[in-house]
Amino acid sequence: MIVDSTALTEQAVRDILISSFQSAGQRCSALRMLYVQEEARDRLLNMLYGAMDALTIGDPWNTDTDVSPVIDTDAQTEISDYVAAQEKAGKVLKKLPAPETGTFVTPAVIDVGGIEDLEREIFGPVLHVATFKARDIDKVVDDINGKGYGLTFGLHTRIDDRVQQIVERIHVGNVYVNRNQIGAIVGSQPFGGEGLSGTGPKAGGPLYVNRFRRTAEAEHVEAPEGKAVSLSDLQTALDELDARNWAVRPNRIEVLRKALSGKGGVIRKALAETAALDMTPQTLPGPTGESNRLAMYPKGVVLCLGPTLDIAIAQAAQALGTGCAAVVVAPGAEQAVKPLIDAGVPVAGLEGSVSAETLSEVKGIAAVAAAGNSDWTRELRIALAKRDGAIIPLETQTISPDRYVVERHLCIDTTAAGGNASLLATAE
Incomplete structure (x- = not known):
């Protein structure tokens, strides 16, 4: 996910929190790598830390639980060892205490230079954060493409031109703008990636049944x-x-x-x-305030x-x-x-x-x-x-x-300008 300086909002923080830690990060579409424009980094992270402190870690049967256990002890050990190694290296920016009983893993935020620092996927509640300069945003997208994976990508911005710039450049199957990047719905957001994340067709897309x-x-x-x-x-x-x-x-x-x-x-x-x-690009159904577009x-x-x-x-x-x-x-x-x-x-x-x-x-x-x-x-x-x-x-x-x-789906929360529709048309 990329968050620029125009999108420093509570909604952006909430979407980061949901995308990273809901289901204990055990989703293929979960947010693993967050890029924040340097002008917004400190404030956004402070907001994120406060939101993390409000998370409830516990029994998934409890409706108040935000972060549940990971799937088994092997996953718990692997993720915990990774976080411990990063903490020893001075890279952990924030982590929460986890319950002592059960296969819980502490949600953590880890500082990295960029996606190139990630040698493998950590399938759990671990968020990596890097900073970028506005002038380098194309390079950030190229670095993401260069990693070879292409399942889900999130973008938070209030600049329409930037949405177009990044959507045309990024090589992923599902792009989410100004909303969280998990929970694709069949019929609205056909799901599937490209590159190392799959060869298609998208589940729920028009080409799926024919296979x-x-x-x-x-x-x-x-x-x-x-x-x-x-x-x-x-x-x-x-x-x-x-x-x-x-x-x-x-x-x-x-x-x-x-x-x-x-x-x-x-x-x-x-x-x-x-x-x-x-x-021909297809407009797919969705709730009021959400645009869903599928293109080949x-x-x-x-x-x-x-x-x-x-x-x-x-x-x-x-x-x-x-x-x-x-x-x-x-x-x-x-x-x-x-x-x-x-x-x-x-x-x-x-x-x-x-x-x-x-x-x-x-x-x-x-x-x-x-x-x-x-x-x-x-x-x-x-x-x-x-x-x-x-x-x-x-x-x-x-x-x-x-x-x-290849099929690529674009989902945009069109209400994300906080009620001011003119913000979505602001030129950079």
Whole structure:
């Protein structure tokens, strides 16, 4: 969560408290890392400490309890040892006494330089706090993205432009503005992350139920023929692609249909299915004073491996149609993608195939498309699983354009300006 100097309010403190300590911090969406603008740090922390002193730690059957026990003794020991180590290092800013009986852990606030100081998630009532300068807010967001996790993110600000600036930059599945960041409600806030926090689709979102359907596998499941492309050639092709302008073009399908004119079969079907995928942002229902918005975004650069040329082009058509860039690797790929390149489409073609070893090392891919269920796709899946960093999905369905998008939900408490609606429109 990021809190700037315009959002120094009791509501912000309450939302920090709820997000960090409710359910003893044992929620996947709980607040672990808080960034506070330096001008607001001292006052906000003083308010937070006072609010923490009012917390009731005890029996979860008691309706007055704010912080309950953690799940078991192993969790209790791990969290308590971590807090003790941080206290020894002089990093604990505030902690509360915990009951002596039961698997309770003391709620604690720990001082850190930034999210890069967090080596692992502490799944309990532990809040880490860092300070930032206003001019460095983009760097803060980049540091958060760089950690690779992307489930929930909170923002407290009264500047509309800042909301837009951060929402467009942050790579997380659920963003909460001027409210707490836990307790997603199905139907209002479809829930799910990206990167190391999941590959989608969102629970409760429009793409969710379709994943439970049985679909036909590709007829061609044998490994593609051709000499394996080198890691350097593949990396160069990936690095040279830039889909930023392509992603915002409203006529992507029209451009693809013209460039692939005359193609039938699986390519034509891929274009038709992609054209039918509605990527229009959706306004979802919610209580009065809350805005809920679900949008789809291109997943990133997709590596299309076929195994046949037609299937590889069909995979690329779906990826490109949703705004992604694509690298097609298959016999005949270089000539096949030339009409697309001439049309200004962010695509590259390489002759041959991609080995599992190369797949485990190449950088800059968001997904790999390889149709069917075979020993070949199994080797690719194992190679992807060995990679460090974000989870890279292997898309084995021949036609499934929704596999090339990420869903992001934005929830805004529109009443958070304290009754003064003009504050939400204040320019920085």
